[in-house]
Amino acid sequence: MLGKVLQLIKRSDIVAxxxxxxxxxxxxxxxxxxxxxxxNKKVLxxxxxxxxxxxxxxxxxxxxFESNEDIKTIYISSTHHLGTKVLRDAMKALLKGQKGIVLxxxxxxxxxxxxxxxLKGKHSAFTSAHPLEYGxxxxxxxxKIDNKIYAWDTPGVIPPDGDELEKIIRGYNVDxxxxxxxxxxxxxxxxxxxxSAAILxxxxxxxxxxxxxxxxxxxxxxxxxNKTDKEPNVEMAAKxxxxxxxxGKITYYTLPPSLNRDDKSSSV
Ligand SMILES: Nc1nc2c(ncn2[C@@H]2O[C@H](COP(=O)(O)OP(=O)(O)O)[C@@H](O)[C@H]2O)c(=O)[nH]1
Ligand SMILES: [Mg+2]
Numbered sequence: 052m053l054g055k056v057l058q059l060i061k062r063s064d065i066v067a068x069x070x071x072x073x074x075x076x077x078x079x080x081x082x083x084x085x086x087x088x089x090x091n092k093k094v095l096x097x098x099x100x101x102x103x104x105x106x107x108x109x110x111x112x113x114x115x116f117e118s119n120e121d122i123k124t125i126y127i128s129s130t131h132h133l134g135t136k137v138l139r140d141a142m143k144a145l146l147k148g149q150k151g152i153v154l155x156x157x158x159x160x161x162x163x164x165x166x167x168x169x170l171k172g173k174h175s176a177f178t179s180a181h182p183l184e185y186g187x188x189x190x191x192x193x194x195k196i197d198n199k200i201y202a203w204d205t206p207g208v209i210p211p212d213g214d215e216l217e218k219i220i221r222g223y224n225v226d227x228x229x230x231x232x233x234x235x236x237x238x239x240x241x242x243x244x245x246x247s248a249a250i251l252x253x254x255x256x257x258x259x260x261x262x263x264x265x266x267x268x269x270x271x272x273x274x275x276x277n278k279t280d281k282e283p284n285v286e287m288a289a290k291x292x293x294x295x296x297x298x299g300k301i302t303y304y305t306l307p308p309s310l311n312r313d314d315k316s317s318s319v
Contacts, residue, residue: 053082053209053210055191055208056156056205057086059191059205059208060083060086060087060090060092060154060156061090062152063151063152063153063154063203064092064093064146064149064152064153065093065094065095065142065145065152065153066083066084066087066092066093066094066095066153066154066156067096067097067153067154067155067156068083068094068097068157069155069157069161069163070097070098070161071098071100071158071161071162071220072098072100072101072103072112072304073100073103074220075096075098075112075307076305076307077213077217077220077221077305078157078158078220078221079096080156080158080209083156083209093123095122095123095141095145095153096116096122097124097138097166098124098125099127099128099129099161100129100161100162101126101128101133101134102128102130102131102133102299103299103301103303103304104302104304105304108304108306109126111306111307111309112124112126112307113126114307115308115310116307119309125137127166127169129162129165129169130162130165130169132169135170138166139170139196139197142200143199143200146199146200149199150199150200150201151200152193152200152202152203153196153200153201153202153203154202154203155202155203156205157209158209159207159209159211159221160297160298161222163204163205164206170194170196171195171196191203191204191205192204211223215233216234218234219234219237219293220241220296222297225290225297226290228293230286231289231290231293232285232286232289235262235266235288235290235292235293236266236289238293238296239251239262239266242301243262245303245304245305246303250302251265254300254301255268255269255272256272257269257272263285265288266283266285267283267288269291269292270287270288273291275287275288
């Protein structure tokens with residue numbers, strides 16, 4: 052899979068890496084960035100799902116990536132159509148007014164397709180899948196953003212790797228999980244580490260005493276009860292919460308390493 056994206060990087064002008072603004076460190080692929088830099092491509096980091104994170108946190112991450120790592124960074128909320136002009140301008144500036152192709156890469160569910168959708172606007176032409184792209188014309192699509200900028204969407208080219216929690220944060224397909232409960236509990240613990248339980252109580256409209264209890268409460272509330280033993284179906288609740296996380300319904304934030312000493316996940 053990764054091989055495909057490396058080929059595409061070589062044929063692009065800008066590599067726009069889409070990160071989840073809630074978890075920029077964990078949704079980054081240094082491999083992709085390093086390969087892009089080695090091939091003299093410009094890297095643009097896009098912190099997407101910015102609507103889920105306070106503005107000062109977005110600014111802190113931008114500052115961190117730009118001053119510590121010298122990578123141009125912008126933040127955006129593609130589904131709220133916020134920041135699209137800043138993104139357009141950033142691409143134009145990196146292309147120095149020339150024509151070019153922007154490759155949108157990132158782990159699944161970071162919002163690559165949503166961003167391209169927000170950029171291309173209602174009437175922008177959609178060009179067909181590129182016929183010359185190594186026979187994977189069905190998945191890699193080239194979009195026209197404006198007269199000078201084309202964009203490649205790349206579904207599924209960075210497989211979610213890492214431990215159980217990292218896989219989930221990196222967009223692992225919920226339906227492929229053998230046991231969704233454990234990763235869901237790890238995800239809830241992580242969210243509670245960074246935000247107050249009140250947020251989850253508000254989203255799921257229920258009180259709960261611990262992560263497992265939240266799954267029980269969600270299942271009970273939604274009537275997900277096992278037919279056999281009449282117990283709450285916590286597997287379904289676990290899948291629901293992971294899906295909600297992917298679909299951008301859970302607000303929390305992590306901080307860049309410069310502002311955060313005890314979060315091990317931020318030590319990129
Ligand atoms: N809250 C929020 N959700 C978003 C945003 N962008 C994408 N999403 C949601 O995240 C999920 C994955 O988006 P998608 O564009 O399919 O991601 P892709 O796999 O990278 O192409 C979808 O449910 C989107 O609605 C955003 O800016 N804010
Ligand atoms: Mg997509």
